[in-house]
Amino acid sequence: MKKLILFISCLFLLSSAQAQDLKPWKGGSTPPLALNDLNGKPLKLQDYRGKVVMVQFWATYCPPCLKEMPSMMRLQAKLAGKPFVILAVNMGETEKEVKDFLTRVNVDFTILMDSDGKALSAWKVFVAPSTFLVDPKGNIRYVLQGGAEWDEPEYLQKIVEMLP
Amino acid sequence: MSLRYTYHYTIRVYPMLTSRLFTLCLALFLGISAAWAAPASMRTSTGSEIFLRTFPGEGNTLMLGFPCDEGLGTEEARASQSLARLGLEAWLPDMLGAHSLPALASSMDQLPPLEIAEVIGQTIKLSGKKVVLVTTGRGALPILQGAYMWQNQATPQERAALTGIILFSPELYSVKPAPGVEARYHSIVSRTSLPVFIYQGQRSPARWWLEHLKVEFTLGGSKISSTVLPNVRGYFYSVQDPTEEEKAMTERLPELILDAIKQLESKQ
Numbered sequence: 067m068k069k070l071i072l073f074i075s076c077l078f079l080l081s082s083a084q085a086q087d088l089k090p091w092k093g094g095s096t097p098p099l100a101l102n103d104l105n106g107k108p109l110k111l112q113d114y115r116g117k118v119v120m121v122q123f124w125a126t127y128c129p130p131c132l133k134e135m136p137s138m139m140r141l142q143a144k145l146a147g148k149p150f151v152i153l154a155v156n157m158g159e160t161e162k163e164v165k166d167f168l169t170r171v172n173v174d175f176t177i178l179m180d181s182d183g184k185a186l187s188a189w190k191v192f193v194a195p196s197t198f199l200v201d202p203k204g205n206i207r208y209v210l211q212g213g214a215e216w217d218e219p220e221y222l223q224k225i226v227e228m229l230p
Numbered sequence: 231m232s233l234r235y236t237y238h239y240t241i242r243v244y245p246m247l248t249s250r251l252f253t254l255c256l257a258l259f260l261g262i263s264a265a266w267a268a269p270a271s272m273r274t275s276t277g278s279e280i281f282l283r284t285f286p287g288e289g290n291t292l293m294l295g296f297p298c299d300e301g302l303g304t305e306e307a308r309a310s311q312s313l314a315r316l317g318l319e320a321w322l323p324d325m326l327g328a329h330s331l332p333a334l335a336s337s338m339d340q341l342p343p344l345e346i347a348e349v350i351g352q353t354i355k356l357s358g359k360k361v362v363l364v365t366t367g368r369g370a371l372p373i374l375q376g377a378y379m380w381q382n383q384a385t386p387q388e389r390a391a392l393t394g395i396i397l398f399s400p401e402l403y404s405v406k407p408a409p410g411v412e413a414r415y416h417s418i419v420s421r422t423s424l425p426v427f428i429y430q431g432q433r434s435p436a437r438w439w440l441e442h443l444k445v446e447f448t449l450g451g452s453k454i455s456s457t458v459l460p461n462v463r464g465y466f467y468s469v470q471d472p473t474e475e476e477k478a479m480t481e482r483l484p485e486l487i488l489d490a491i492k493q494l495e496s497k498q
Contacts, residue, residue, distance in 0.1 A: 209410055
């Protein structure tokens with residue numbers, strides 16, 4: 067019985083520790099985000115008003131970034147048909163590096179190229195991955211530094227609560 | 231005939247032998263002197279005994295390296311051997327071992343700056359050479375603190391013996407930076423007046439914050455320069471899964487250190 071209580075306590079601690087990782091945003095107004103996608107098409111964060119946007123800063127050399135990408139795909143699938151979009155901002159790598167990476171890893175969300183690091187400076191990103199959840203009005207609501215399993219209930223619930 | 235042979239042998243060969251013997255004795259003497267100059271350990275006023283790996287070199291400059299992440303500093307030791315062959319003496323104090331700390335980057339946070347200051351002071355006194363400090367990542371904070379502490383009690387003549395510091399991918403935030411929040415650097419950055427050279431791997435988010443860090447260093451009067459190393463991560467020489475580019479860059483460590491020393495010397 068004691069072992070069972072200890073196990074449940076551990077599970078609770080683990081889940082609450084993970085939920086704590088998603089922190090409410092306290093950084094003020096949303097910085098600008100206007101970048102080209104991998105095909106050279108210019109995109110702006112404002113284009114996605116009315117949707118919940120997950121802005122993830124990532125790099126091909128960052129193992130936690132790669133580890134969390136399948137869970138982002140599953141999250142996208144779980145929210146299919148809902149006003150939710152993922153923008154994965156690559157941190158200053160070349161088009162070739164990113165395209166080579168995409169031949170090995172299957173992702174179909176939008177990749178934006180922050181070639182000169184201006185976006186990551188404006189968003190004050192120090193660690194890869196860093197992820198921001200933006201509400202339909204364009205305000206950042208939550209932030210997470212480091213990798214996560216994005217389709218887990220804690221994260222899914224927070225995102226669903228933000229949907230219009 | 232036999233006598234003549236002996237005579238010629240004595241006249242021509244014996245002086246050559248004595249000359250060689252003299253050279254050998256001189257070399258042995260110099261070798262012993264060098265061994266004396268490079269101690270096996272140092273004692274600090276805090277009671278710690280810090281063991282050193284030393285790589286004697288003939289030049290007037292000594293690299294005092296503080297290995298960080300792996301603790302053992304395998305690649306630093308290899309680079310030190312190469313540098314010593316090129317004339318740059320290298321001493322690697324085992325600061326983590328002196329405190330029985332695990333070979334982890336985070337252990338560097340626990341190093342007492344006073345001991346670093348004393349190691350710098352003893353190295354300058356014992357070697358009589360110009361000293362350049364080298365460290366990585368989280369080692370930057372205690373080493374800069376120790377250098378600052380030492381500078382404050384050193385004479386101007388002693389201070390001139392400390393050429394500067396080379397930092398590989400330094401981590402100098404006062405608190406772990408959070409996304410969206412302005413990063414704050416430890417106050418030692420803006421108090422440092424030593425010439426500083428930073429190597430930062432291109433494949434690291436820190437690359438984008440290098441200019442901010444450099445501006446912070448200039449506040450204390452430090453003359454700072456840097457190089458972004460292409461196609462490598464921050465800790466390229468201690469990663470578990472090095473790429474071909476990272477292996478090649480690791481081979482270039484001695485060259486990188488020598489280049490940085492030249493830059494630091496030009497700023498003194």
